[in-house]
Amino acid sequence: MRSSVIKGMSQQHHPYTTLTLAYDGAIATVTLNRPDKRNAISHELIEEIHLALQEIEASPAQVLILTGSGVAFCSGMDLDNLRQLTKLTADENRADSERMAHMFRALYGFPKVTIAAVNGPAIAGGCGLATLCDFTLASTEAKFGYTEVRIGFVPAIVSAFLLRQVGEKHARDLLLTGRVIDAEEAHRLGLVNEVVRPDSLLPRAYELAKTLAANSLASLLATKRLLQAFSQMELERQMATAVDENARIRTTQDFREGVSSFLEKRTPNWTGR
Numbered sequence: 001m002r003s004s005v006i007k008g009m010s011q012q013h014h015p016y017t018t019l020t021l022a023y024d025g026a027i028a029t030v031t032l033n034r035p036d037k038r039n040a041i042s043h044e045l046i047e048e049i050h051l052a053l054q055e056i057e058a059s060p061a062q063v064l065i066l067t068g069s070g071v072a073f074c075s076g077m078d079l080d081n082l083r084q085l086t087k088l089t090a091d092e093n094r095a096d097s098e099r100m101a102h103m104f105r106a107l108y109g110f111p112k113v114t115i116a117a118v119n120g121p122a123i124a125g126g127c128g129l130a131t132l133c134d135f136t137l138a139s140t141e142a143k144f145g146y147t148e149v150r151i152g153f154v155p156a157i158v159s160a161f162l163l164r165q166v167g168e169k170h171a172r173d174l175l176l177t178g179r180v181i182d183a184e185e186a187h188r189l190g191l192v193n194e195v196v197r198p199d200s201l202l203p204r205a206y207e208l209a210k211t212l213a214a215n216s217l218a219s220l221l222a223t224k225r226l227l228q229a230f231s232q233m234e235l236e237r238q239m240a241t242a243v244d245e246n247a248r249i250r251t252t253q254d255f256r257e258g259v260s261s262f263l264e265k266r267t268p269n270w271t272g273r
Helices: 043-058 079-085 090-108 125-131 156-166 168-177 183-189 198-213 217-249 253-264
Strands: 019-024 027-032 063-068 113-118 121-123 135-139 143-145 180-182 194-196
Touching: 019 043, 027 043, 027 198, 043 090, 063 198, 079 253, 090 125, 090 156, 090 217, 113 125, 113 198, 121 125, 125 135, 125 143, 125 156, 135 183, 135 198, 143 183, 156 168, 156 217, 180 183, 183 194, 194 198
Parallel strands: 027 063, 063 113, 113 135, 121 143, 135 194
Antiparallel strands: 019 027, 143 180
16 A cells, blocks of 8 residues: 555665665655564564664655554554563663653654554554654544553553643543543544544655645754753653653562463452552
8 A cells, every 4th residue: 555655665774674664755654564463562673663763864854654564553562572571670671661761752852753644553652652753643443542551550651741742631531541542532632633544544644744845844853843842851850750660560569460461361360569
């Protein structure tokens, strides 16, 4: 579908394995490409997202489109990585938490304009990737959810960004219930800019990207710098607190039980410890 939408697109320079990166003039398209894993976030995917962002920043591209292959946008953390979390030391947990925070910070603070084209479910960390872009376009088949509390985890890192996007009342609802919402509700809450038919998603993202690319690159860069400067110091403090909490919750019995029950597909037995 992508090739029919974005004609004349050249392929990536790095040999990526978890995503694809293609260019068409001023537009770069990153496609999360682990369809058999519902584009789940692995350590390798995090590393390759950073590489892709660095490559796009150094390229002539002015706009980045982020989407997913297959039926999902991004289903959250990879199950193999999730299984390993219960075995990490305190220092390893903190380093892992900082790795995730750095990825979100890099996407949120990316100097060029970003568009998420959410083709399917965007869950937990995947929901963060979908909503931290400058624009979020959603297929009617998209779903959004910060489901961390369901497995004894804390959606700490994304909470700092979510508060800015939807306000405290809606953020408390989404983060404390862990419920999954459809694209229309996400649009109503302010997580999504537009909802379109599945077959119109990438054409609409490309149309928006062309509109943005027609603007002055200097103006786009300056405007993004300005918007980020308003909240940078506060966001840095919040992220430091979030990383601490993200690492701390991993030491609890409830977290270990939540992960085990999720992987074993059974009801968790919470102890509150």
